[in-house]
Amino acid sequence: MSIKLTILGCHSATPRVNAFPTSQYLEINNCHFLIDCGEGTQRQMRKYKVGFSKINHIFISHLHGDHFYGLVGLLSTYGILSREKDMHIYGPKGIKKATLLMLKISESHAKFNMIFHELSSNESELIFENDKVTVSTIPLNHRVYTNGYLFKEKEKPRKLNMLNISGYPEIDKADYLNIKAGKDVTLASGEIIKNDVLTKNPPKPLSYAFCSDTSYKPDIVTIVKNADILYHEATFLSDRQDLAKKTKHSTTLEAAQIAKDANVNKLIIGHYSGRYKDINLFQKEAETIFENVFLANPGEVFTANS
């Protein structure tokens, strides 16, 4: 089981030459997701060699431009690239109408279906599931309707303990599927061999929680509990707690508090306000509360394995 997260952009809205708005590419249990899509995301995808055709699901947290204005250009490019596979787009109510109008006036004729999943609930909900992964919303608190997303690997079947199984010649290969599914085996003698003798634990399912943009919202702790990686926005240092409150963003201390309370393994912070020249200050401040803190930077890759 594995997570590989590539940061495509991690800065807040005001454009600077070396700043890129939020976008992330997530590979989890061999599924491929794009998270947020600020202006210029498609160029960042090229730069960091993200395979365009692997992505079938795009998750947009909210409709502020620095998280969303790259979507229409990306979809238009998929048309130019003659994409034929369905593309699923998850985001706040309104995303479909605006995106389709922009594509229509550009006369972008796509051969593929765009399937919009518009969100409006304020409760966490399961919005995607296949045989490998689930995705649920993390309701956030920002100036507009916003969701984070929790990506969780599904449990794999138990692994056969071949050493122990070989001690029971009566057990046939035909039984392996049941054993992997957790069942005990009853021998002809009536003896029951417990499943935990015949199997080993499968790798631990991993999870990634993406939380941007939001003010400090302690009730998300139960949703992101024990995540292997948590990305939580930290737009301001605690010196601008006032501004964080006013603009419904978080400080580094608040992001770190969520990470600590949720007992996550690794915290990544980003969405730095342009007012700070030295982003290392974000890390230092967060580390006063939570020790395993990393700074998002374009092109940076974070991994977890089990």
Place this chain on the structure above:
Amino acid sequence: MSIKLTILGCHSATPRVNAFPTSQYLEINNCHFLIDCGEGTQRQMRKYKVGFSKINHIFISHLHGDHFYGLVGLLSTYGILSREKDMHIYGPKGIKKATLLMLKISESHAKFNMIFHELSSNESELIFENDKVTVSTIPLNHRVYTNGYLFKEKEKPRKLNMLNISGYPEIDKADYLNIKAGKDVTLASGEIIKNDVLTKNPPKPLSYAFCSDTSYKPDIVTIVKNADILYHEATFLSDRQDLAKKTKHSTTLEAAQIAKDANVNKLIIGHYSGRYKDINLFQKEAETIFENVFLANPGEVFTANS
């Protein structure tokens, strides 16, 4: 009188790491215009140190994404920068509705007025005029409704020929305004001093013609006649004349033919298709028809003075 043209982007639609869609910043007779606004334009403006606040007029040729998808992000940024001055946006019918819907769902609250001038005529029309410059459309022929734009300096008043004037002590400073306006002077003796004795020609007014995207359209020659600088798209070399015709783009030979027939001083070509690795081939081919050819490249500056 002077023109300074900064190329912000000059490539066709498919995203590549070092390719930027069409956008240009034009300074002409101390007026400042943005022409086209593909995705990422605002970042290119930062990179090449374009003063955001100087621009009050944006001209969009057509609504294909690679000429237009950066507009909403730029307008949103002007809101973040607390702009208060009116912004005039010229472009095809439909541009207003789509742009305002995108800004609305992002809840981008701008303090400034956006004044849209929607175009739908197939004849050249004067769309902007102040005391220094006029801007007229150049109807083009592309897959969607498209205009190029002709930017022309206005004639300045004639310049006083002080050496000759000093030969007539009777002529007073109070007469200078009339003399600059081209009037003769009648002395007390009844002698008429012709204006061309008292004045010199003012600097020649300059003009810049922007033509992208279009198939070969010889009837624009009369509109762009004698332009000091002509930008004309050249998406393909003549080896793909078939594709140029099909996609309603031009080849280098066609761009050069327009430049030659219109007797312009300088031809800039751009909008190169991604299929060509060596863009110097575009210049070489165009030079077989017109000698003064330049390649658009991001950050490149072209000037004209008189």
